[in-house]
Amino acid sequence: MEIVDIVPPVLKNNVIVTTVDSLFKWAHGNSIWPLSSGLACCAIEMMSTAAARFDLSRFGYEVFRPCPRQADLLIVAGTLTWKMTPPLIRLYEEMPEPKYVIAMGSCAIAGGPFADSYSVVPGIDQVMPVDVYIPGCPPRPEALIEGMLKLKEKIMHPERVEEMGKRVAEG
Amino acid sequence: MNAMLENGVVATVAGVLREYLMLLFGNQFLTDLIMKFIGIGAVIGVILSAAIVFTYAERKVCAFIQVRLGPNRVGGRFGLLQPFADMLKLMSKEDIIPAGCDRVVWALSPMLLFVPSALAYAFFPFDKGAVFADVNVGVFLLIAISSQAVLPFLMGGYASNSKYAMIGGMRTVAQMLSYEAPMVFSLLGIVMLTGSLKMSDIVAVQADNVWFVLLQPVAFVIFVITATAETNRTPFDLVEGESEIVAGAFAEYSGMRWALFFLAEYANLLAVSILTTTFFLGGWSGPVLPGVVWFWLKALFMVFFFMWLRWTLPRTRIDQMLSLSWKVLLPLALANVMCTGIGVYIYRWL
Numbered sequence: 462m463e464i465v466d467i468v469p470p471v472l473k474n475n476v477i478v479t480t481v482d483s484l485f486k487w488a489h490g491n492s493i494w495p496l497s498s499g500l501a502c503c504a505i506e507m508m509s510t511a512a513a514r515f516d517l518s519r520f521g522y523e524v525f526r527p528c529p530r531q532a533d534l535l536i537v538a539g540t541l542t543w544k545m546t547p548p549l550i551r552l553y554e555e556m557p558e559p560k561y562v563i564a565m566g567s568c569a570i571a572g573g574p575f576a577d578s579y580s581v582v583p584g585i586d587q588v589m590p591v592d593v594y595i596p597g598c599p600p601r602p603e604a605l606i607e608g609m610l611k612l613k614e615k616i617m618h619p620e621r622v623e624e625m626g627k628r629v630a631e632g
Numbered sequence: 633m634n635a636m637l638e639n640g641v642v643a644t645v646a647g648v649l650r651e652y653l654m655l656l657f658g659n660q661f662l663t664d665l666i667m668k669f670i671g672i673g674a675v676i677g678v679i680l681s682a683a684i685v686f687t688y689a690e691r692k693v694c695a696f697i698q699v700r701l702g703p704n705r706v707g708g709r710f711g712l713l714q715p716f717a718d719m720l721k722l723m724s725k726e727d728i729i730p731a732g733c734d735r736v737v738w739a740l741s742p743m744l745l746f747v748p749s750a751l752a753y754a755f756f757p758f759d760k761g762a763v764f765a766d767v768n769v770g771v772f773l774l775i776a777i778s779s780q781a782v783l784p785f786l787m788g789g790y791a792s793n794s795k796y797a798m799i800g801g802m803r804t805v806a807q808m809l810s811y812e813a814p815m816v817f818s819l820l821g822i823v824m825l826t827g828s829l830k831m832s833d834i835v836a837v838q839a840d841n842v843w844f845v846l847l848q849p850v851a852f853v854i855f856v857i858t859a860t861a862e863t864n865r866t867p868f869d870l871v872e873g874e875s876e877i878v879a880g881a882f883a884e885y886s887g888m889r890w891a892l893f894f895l896a897e898y899a900n901l902l903a904v905s906i907l908t909t910t911f912f913l914g915g916w917s918g919p920v921l922p923g924v925v926w927f928w929l930k931a932l933f934m935v936f937f938f939m940w941l942r943w944t945l946p947r948t949r950i951d952q953m954l955s956l957s958w959k960v961l962l963p964l965a966l967a968n969v970m971c972t973g974i975g976v977y978i979y980r981w982l
Contacts (some may be wrong), residue, residue, distance in 0.1 A: 492718045557725045
């Protein structure tokens with residue numbers, strides 16, 4: 462039984478009922494502060510997303526923090542080489558929980574055009590957990606905004622992700 | 633109504649409340665005690681709501697200056713719930729204590745930083761007769777207290793056991809100490825004109841004559857520049873300097889501890905705006921409207937002005953910043969003090 466069902470019908474229009482959990486989910490979903498780290502050309506699109514034409518700040522996500530201790534989201538924007546992997550993992554580990562990762566662009570998803578190279582990581586999910594994948598080479602700023610809104614949906618409605626996982630498992 | 637304007641709205645309301653409490657308890661000491669606590673609650677309320685309002689205002693001002701829209705999704709079309717979402721999120725973040733840090737000093741730093749910024753509010757004349765502590769060495773005490781804000785930055789930087797935090801802490805000390813001197817000398821001219829260190833006297837003199845921004849324009853410019861440096865805001869935000877030292881003294885703080893630094897920053901921003909209003913823009917004095925309205929209009933305009941500076945100017949280099957303070961602002965402030973002295977002497981002689 463949901464807590465909403467206990468409220469008498471007379472008070473339905475006057476009382477807002479919530480749980481601490483859903484309140485914090487709302488807060489986490491609406492205040493995702495990304496870490497300002499860019500690896501390659503996708504970072505240019507990431508900067509463009511925050512600038513005047515696409516304006517990431519409409520959703521409250523424009524607070525790019527320079528320090529991982531104050532960031533919530535690691536946008537892996539670009540090609541990850543094996544040499545760059547330890548510093549990136551360190552940045553990820555320095556972030557406080559709850560933390561999220563977005564793989565932006567073909568290189569971050571699966572190595573992109575450099576998939577066969579000895580020096581490129583074939584997809585960042587080999588080295589860290591990824592929440593949202595954004596395809597494109599590079600993805601347009603609209604795609605990044607859509608990806609972040611998908612992340613918001615994932616934070617606010619974790620049950621939808623579980624359902625999707627079940628459906629995939631059933632085939 | 634006229635009597636209310638004559639004595640100041642806040643003072644009248646406080647007087648009525650005091651009479652009511654006196655009737656209720658019939659005890660002078662108890663009434664005084666309760667009135668003191670109400671005053672403290674009001675000041676703390678101003679500081680906390682300032683931090684919430686200003687984070688939102690800063691993002692909106694920044695957006696308008698950069699031809700963007702700013703937050704407009706969370707909580708209606710003006711994004712009014714954005715600061716609450718940020719606050720709740722910061723409260724629920726993981727509290728990381730870095731290995732190898734000096735735990736006591738590290739944990740004390742954000743709390744101690746908040747103390748001087750909150751304490752300074754005791755001396756501000758919000759309205760006629762609405763000063764929490766109207767001491768006769770007001771300006772002196774204010775400067776003495778606000779200069780204590782240097783130490784927590786150094787403590788935080790030193791105790792974090794991180795090279796960026798250490799550099800950030802040292803920079804803060806260099807910056808805040810070197811900008812304290814011209815700031816004090818720029819205020820000296822006003823003290824000479826008023827002949828008093830009492831905050832309410834300074835406003836009363838301006839209410840009777842002209843605003844000091846007309847008599848002391850050089851001091852006004854120096855004060856605004858040094859106030860920007862004292863609050864560690866762009867163009868003097870080398871303390872944070874994200875392109876070179878990550879996040880400066882608070883590089884290792886996460887969640888609510890970092891939010892306390894943030895709170896102190898916005899408390900300081902409002903404090904310097906109120907100081908500029910009190911010293912140069914005539915405080916609560918103004919025609920028609922009640923004093924407290926004039927006071928907040930002027931103070932919030934100054935807040936907007938500091939935000940405007942922040943989003944318009946790039947960051948200065950550390951050596952340029954220090955030489956600006958010692959080689960330009962300090963001699964200028966001293967010259968201003970001398971000229972004011974000569975001017976006051978000639979005025980009396982006439």
